[in-house]
Amino acid sequence: MYRTHTNGELRLSHAGQTVTLAGWVQTVRKFGSITFVDLRDRYGITQLLFGEELNKELESQPLGREFVIQVSGAVSERTNKNPNIPTGDIEILVSNFTILNKSAVPPFTIQDDTDGGDDLRMKYRYLDLRRNAVRKNLELRYAVNRAARNYLHNQGFMDIETPFLIKSTPEGARDFVVPSRMNPGQFYALPQSPQTFKQLLMVSGYDRYYQIVKCFRDEDLRADRQPEFTQIDCEMAFVEQEDILNMFEGLVKTIFKDVKHIDYTETVQRMTWEEAMWTYGNDKPDIRFGMQLCNLKFPGHTFPGRKNIAELINGADFKVFDEAETVIAIAAPGCSEYTRKQTDELTEWVKRPQIGMKGLVFIKCNADGSFKSSADKFYSEEKLKAIAEATGAKAGDLVLILAGAEERTRKATSELRLELGKRLGFRKDDEFKLLWVLDFPLFEYDEEGNRWVARHHPFTSPKPSDIDTMISNDPSIPNAAEYLKHPYAGIRANAYDMVLNGNEIGGGSIRIYQRELQEKMFAALGMDEEEQQHKFGFLLGAFEYGAPPHGGIAFGFDRLCSILGGSESIRDFIAFPKNNSGRDVMLDAPAAIDNKQFDELQIRLDLKGE
Structure with a gap:
């Protein structure tokens, strides 16, 4: 046998035993007539001591980093113990060794503080995977997988596989397509999700289904997107929204407990989509801290329960506010001592192209009760105080105000809130806060296509009270500015998202299960009967054939793992990820195929411009 123990297993209780270990050489340290070697495998590191006799043998058979070796020897207590590793109390007095395989000099150091950049490490990902930091990420991923499966099994769910070669259907992103050699001119698509299959399983009577499944979307990438990603995909029959929320709160709380040893006992907060948008500026708010948005000037209308307080800023002849569609403020706690340099830096931050604002107005709520503003030429101190109080600011706080077009200003204020939350230490990696966001709009207006589209997907049911409002698609709407007047704007989806620390980790809905309503939904999206039947x-x-009421949810498995692991990128938790261009730089994929394959597929490649 190659080994009797792993390199993370031996303790002082094994002292005196003769053991055999195998693994990779992490470091080699020579001290006169003896040599110390750290031997590594996925379980840990063990120190090896090569005495004087074997040290001479090492001169003719030198060991290098990442050599694969096998050693035998006695477990002995170390004189210089290392409290930082579990095996730090012992070492192996090597009696013999074998070099199983030599290694070329690695292109980067295989340790936590590696000198390899992202591109280099992705090219040699099989070496990067040896690093302790990466191993811990994959172990966490496996732990989340195992916890989810155990919970769902105990709740009566069946793991049922669904096909990867399917028909192309509209689900919101581009499909990856696969040509069929046996059906020339026809193509499969890779599934963006198993949505229709899991609904068919409900029709088939498998009332609790799940998969931890690969999904594929051909869309632009960023840190939390990959062309192929993994979902915890679930569906239940004979349920209402409340059943789904309770079931999958239980799933996430179980994952917290099993993986992070966190007993999440607090009630998961719920808020409507409208409340999230107008209180936090986005539909996946980070509720670990306050700094809620205060809309000083709504764009032509008010929302239920929200007062238009435009009188606070009107009448001052301040064109920045007077000519803006909306004015939104937040109060940053404890920041009134910011210097001119710091407020100028924040102003430049909101002017960046990715934020897109023209400037920033501030009000300092000084500890002595006075107020100082970059706009105090236009507003009295009494008015500044009233504006600050409207935002919930207290003495010592800094009020930050953005003005402009409604959508851009809301998004910019939301981003500013998150940035300040990070700078002020309110967004901690070891603090977790769950939230349900409910009552999304069923439709959203596609200005480019001049039509209404499903906000989630076309199988989402409207709220029962809104079903009667469903009407045929009206192509006469001239632009998005008119959409609030249209009946579609008021239809709510029977949908829900689970948010964790400002990230959407899961989303789902109660589904349409009656043919008549589903046809009505398709028609509302502009599909005629022929297209409905074809797709x-x-x-x-x-x-x-007797479809039951049903609903479900899908969790972004990669994203959930990255949040639990304290990383902003899901790539850190995928064994072989793609880069930001969708390329696998290790395999050099995607790649060209030879002409023979094109001939077999009866496809001619015609690249534009060539």
Whole structure:
């Protein structure tokens, strides 16, 4: 046998035993007539001591970093113990060794503080995976997987596989397509999700289904996106929204407990989509801290429960506010001592192209009760005090105000809030806060296409009270500015998102399960009967054979792992990820195929411009 123990296993209780270990050489340290070697495997590191006799043998058979070796020897207590590793109390007095395989000099150091950049490490990902930091990420991923499976199994869910080669259907992103050699000119698509299959399983009577499944979307990438990603995909029959929320709160709380040893006992907060948008500026708010948005000037209308307090800023002849569609403020706690340099830096931050604002107005709420503003030429101290109080600011706080077009200003203020939350230490990696966001709009207006589209997907049911409002698609709407007047704008989806620390980790809905309503939904999206039958005839047909009420949810597995692991990028938790261009630099994929394959597929490549 190559080994009797792993390199993370031996303790003082094993002292005196003769053992055999195998692994990779981490470091070699020569001290006169003896040599110390750190031997590594996925379980840990063990120090080896090569005495005088073997040290001479090492001169003819030198060991290098990442050599694979096998050693035998006695476990002995170390004189210079290392409290930083579990095996730090012992070492192996090596009696013999074998070099199983030599290694070329690695392109970067294989240790936590490596000198390898992202591109180099991705090119040699099989070496990067040896690093302790990466190993811990994959161990966490496995722990989340195991906890999810155990919970769902105990709740009566079945793991049922669904196909990867399917028909292209509209689900909001571009499909990856696969040509069929046996059906020339026809193509499979890789699934963006198993959505229609899991609904068909509900029709088939498998009332609790799940998969931890690969999904594929051909869309622009960023830190938390990959062309292929993993979901915890779930569906239940004979349920209402409350059943889904309770079931999957339980799933996430179980993952917290099993993986992070956190007993999440507090009630998960719930808020509507509208409340999230107007209180935090986005539909996945980070509620670990306050700094809620205060809308000083709504864009032409007010929302239920929200007072238009535009009188606080009107009448001052301050064109920045007077000519803006909306004015939004936040109060940064304890920041009134910011210097001119610091407020100028924040102003430059909001002017960046990715934020897109023209400037920033501030009000300092000084500890002595006075108020100082970059706009105090236009506003009296009494008025500044009233504005500050409207935002909830207290003595010592700094009020920051942005003005401009509604959507851009809201997004910019939301980003500013998150940036300040990070700078002020309110967004801690070891603090977790869950939230349900409910009552999303069922439709959103596509200005470019001049039509209404499903905000989630076309299988999402409207709220029961809004079903009667469903009407045929009206192409006469001239632009998005008119959409609030249209009946579609008031239709709410029976949908829900779970948010963790400002990240959407799961989303789902109660589904449409009656053919008539599903046809009505398709028609509202501009599909005629022929198109409905061509794309979704199988689903509409299934609904005629006793489809039960059902609903479900899908969790972004990679994203959940990255949040639990304290990383902003899901790539850190995927064994072989793609880069930001969707390339696998290790395999050099995607790559060209030879002409023979094109001939077999009866496809001719015609690149534009060539």
